[in-house]
Amino acid sequence: MDKERIGEFANAVYRDMAGAMAIGMGYLGLKSGLFEAMKDGTPVSSGKLAEKTGLQPRYVEEWLNGMTAAGWLEHDEETGAFSMPDEHGFLLASEGTDHYMGGLFLAGPSLLSHASDVARAFREGGGVHFDAFDEDWIKALDLMNGGAYKSRLASYWMKQLPDIEERLASGGRALDIGCGVGKVSLALAEAYPEARITGFDPDGNSVSQARSAAADAGADRVEFVEGVITDIAAEPVFDFAGMFDCLHDLAEPEATLAEIRSRMAPGGALMVMEPRASDRLADNFNPLGTVYYGFSLFHCMTQSLAQGGPGLGTCMGPDKTMSLLRGAGFSNVSELPIKSQINIFFTARA
Known part of the structure; x- marks a missing residue:
């Protein structure tokens, strides 16, 4: 067998599993209102976001880490703040428009x-x-x-x-x-x-x-x-x-x-x-x-x-x-x- 091909396919499986987990985290972002709370693009710490949304701080922290790992959010290492790029908010926090993608986050888990x-x-x-x-x-x-x-x-x-x-x-x-x-x-x-x-x-x-x-x-x-x-x-x-x-x-x-x-x-x-x-x-x-x-x-x-x-x-x-x-x-x-x-x-x- 071709070891390089095995490695490439293993990476593809991990990529696809990452996509499934990202959709699951997207579900949480939609249901909890976190996307909505971040749509203005203002950088925010996990603690401040938890305070703003009334959600449990540890869950908010892990969600922010995961969504950043997936490339959906951005993180500033110096300040520790997280933010949602405007271009991402266009798709993630625009319910009622013809470009909103939030329905996919409900569809996947369901x-x-x-x-x-x-x-x-x-x-x-x-x-x-x-x-x-x-x-x-x-x-x-x-x-x-x-x-x-x-x-x-x-x-x-x-x-x-x-x-x-x-x-x-x-x-x-x-x-x-x-x-x-x-x-x-x-x-x-x-x-x-x-x-x-x-x-x-x-x-x-x-x-x-x-x-x-x-x-x-x-x-x-x-x-x-x-x-x-x-x-x-x-x-x-x-x-x-x-x-x-x-x-x-x-x-x-x-x-x-x-x-x-x-x-x-x-x-x-x-x-x-x-x-x-x-x-x-x-x-x-x-x-x-x-x-x-x-x-x-x-x-x-x-x-x-x-x-x-x-x-x-x-x-x-x-x-x-x-x-x-x-x-x-x-x-x-x-x-x-x-x-x-x-x-x-x-x-x-x-």
Whole structure:
């Protein structure tokens, strides 16, 4: 065996373990409010930070040491103070923006808590149902996508469909498929106040949060349904439907898409957002691909298989996505020219 190659791989394993520990410490920084407390970039001692946050000094000290070792924070040896660079705070302490990365810190521990359940599914089949995941996972999904929905959906993504924008502005109807906690529906309601919007999701907890958010926003033209597409009335039909980061999760993707199409108005459009993964495996050999395959194993694929679904997986790729859309009878299926490092967008006409 090549000893140099052994050493290189050992270093890679330690690197990846370090990444897992960094995400765990990121979880602690988010949950404890430490990132928020350091976002102004002012150098601070561990004692002063513990005093400022009301946290236990020894835990704060070790967290600061660990986050600095990971390269997330900086340390001044002369003064002993720690600080968060502005460029890091841009990603670590910017909840609600389209560049916030905090959702990943909730996602990692939540997903890995089911490692033994997924390992069992390797032997026995089936998978882990969505409702087995904790509140942190629902919050993680919101944090990972919610800022982009708020800042980009109406101002950028919908601009690719000007005729649909006109319909919604004039009181058209929109369907939010797999609505989660309702961020897409509420972004559409804010942008198109005359439109009527229906969101649905099989997860009761998410729908309950969506209803509360709509009530708080005074969005009386938005309704949320706990269920699946067949729980949505066949009439009236919808001018726009959105599937954001959920097609690959479905237990019955072909049947669901066919049902969606049957509820679309003539000339209506479906927009699909999927994780940016390539059809060619070798093109996914990168950090984002690794994250997505992990998400697939620990959530997306396994919860589909748990329902007897096909387990399409997070990285099913554009060819499979467009094949599913065409198979459901949609016409003019194409990729939309939306720039994103992490997602890819498609449109299909009824």
